Amino acid sequence: MAWLYLVCAGLLEIGWPIGLKMATQPNKVVLGSSLAVVFMVGSGLLLYLAQRTIPMGxxxxxxxGIGAAGAFIVGVLCYNDALTFWRALGAIMIVSGVIVLKLASH
Known part of the structure; x- marks a missing residue:
């Protein structure tokens, strides 16, 4: 169950940069900021629950890692962030590191 909490926490971690990006639009400051706070709290709570059994590091x-790679993908797909070889390689390396950490935790 702890790994489910952790994956969900990572997915919620993607939400707060989206909220902050939304808050840069003049008519969406309150909505975007509010969404960012909700995602931060949810993500932090699930991380807390996961850390009861998964080592902190x-x-x-x-x-x-999930949050960074997810925010990268959302940025490329939804906000026209640049998709270059080096940026993609960096995201792949993050995901690879997450996989290695998961495999090493057994």
Whole structure:
């Protein structure tokens, strides 16, 4: 169950940068900021639950890895962020690191 909490926490971690990006639009400051806070709280709560059984370093790395790679993908798909070889390689390396940490936790 802890790994489910952790994956869900990582997915919620993607939401707060989206909320902050939304908040940069003049008519969506309150909505975007509110969404960012909700996602931060939810993500943090699920990370807390996951860390009851998953080592802190592993949980934190997986959590931030899912959030970073997810935010990268959303940025490319929804906000026209540049997709270059080096940026894609960096995202692949993050995902690879998360996979290695998961495999090493057994």
């Amino acid at each position: 592993t949980a934190y790395a997986v959590w931030t």
